[in-house]
Amino acid sequence: MAAEVPVIDLRLAGAAPEESARLRAACERLGCFRVTGHGVPWGLLAEMKAAVRALFDLPDDAKRRNTDVIPGSGYVAPSATNPLYEAFELLDAATPADVDAFCERLDAPPHVRETVKAYAEKMHDVIVDVAGVLASSLGLEEHSFKDWPCQFRINRYNYTQDTVGSSGVQIHTDSSFLTVLQEDECVGGLEVSDPATGEFVPVDPVAGSFLINIGDIGTAWSNGRLHNVKHRVRCVAPVPRISIAMFLLGPKDGSVSAPEPFVDADHPRRYKEFSYGDYRGLRLSHRRARRRGARAVGGVTWPRSAAADPEHQFGANDDFESLSHVNCDELLSILISKIFVSLESCNTCSRAHTKISMAHTGREAFP
């Protein structure tokens, strides 16, 4: 059965208290909702999908010209972990010069450039609006997200008859504050985890609307009130699937901490102040450590059930460096814990193996 994802009219959410309360409840429970009334014309949504198809049809060497701005922000080729998936990323989609540079690197034809630029501009307005109504639903009025950097990602899933039933992209949470997703209105396959049961349930696409996902920064920034939704994509049809995501990352100065109104005697501060850049770095090193841990034969300790679920294991192919696709079961606990990596000699084979261990410092360490 498909997930019951609340549908929020963006025009009402800013004005009607009941709509605002529904929005808050959706973010606190499921960590996702759908928006209508966003003001992006249907024509632009369709043109953007055509532009995305044109970019994915570029030859491989042209695609690889979209090099990383920061690790994991360039071209993501199909990999051992996600063989059906490829993506282009753009940072910062809120800065017109960066959008230009992205189109330039790919030598995109003029009509594709125009569409990508118009879409990035419109989607930036949408993401800022959504974040604003979300903040005011939590009682934080007039909080501006206008200068927060945005990452843009276009995804293609190369499905065929043989791949039906396979994984499109593995389980992950987004590292962002929130994500606005234009789904493929014809091909479903996105599934979200219901926090009440832990079950993954399909999310049926609704043409003309956007799906909003709360990410890890959303959870940290709200002092744990907003739920970062775990999701994955499965191949449900033998035709290529396209999706387009815009991520509102974090504050411009890079420093993430819950605003004072979210902290009181009943809700003590849960996370120390941290830098978004350091956090991305931690996610990456955490994932690499996990990948090593999952592959090593002996001498490795991992504190929780990291290797238990095959979908959570990372492949050997380093092409898939997209930071938003990390297994994040323990993600926010990174902020309240320390990871130790050491070389230790193995009693059985006498060679040195990497030992990974995690020491929880406890929340009380960060008042």
Ligand SMILES: O=C(O)CCC(=O)C(=O)O
């Ligand atoms: O393709 C989708 O529906 C989801 C994409 C996604 O999860 C991502 O880009 O992080």
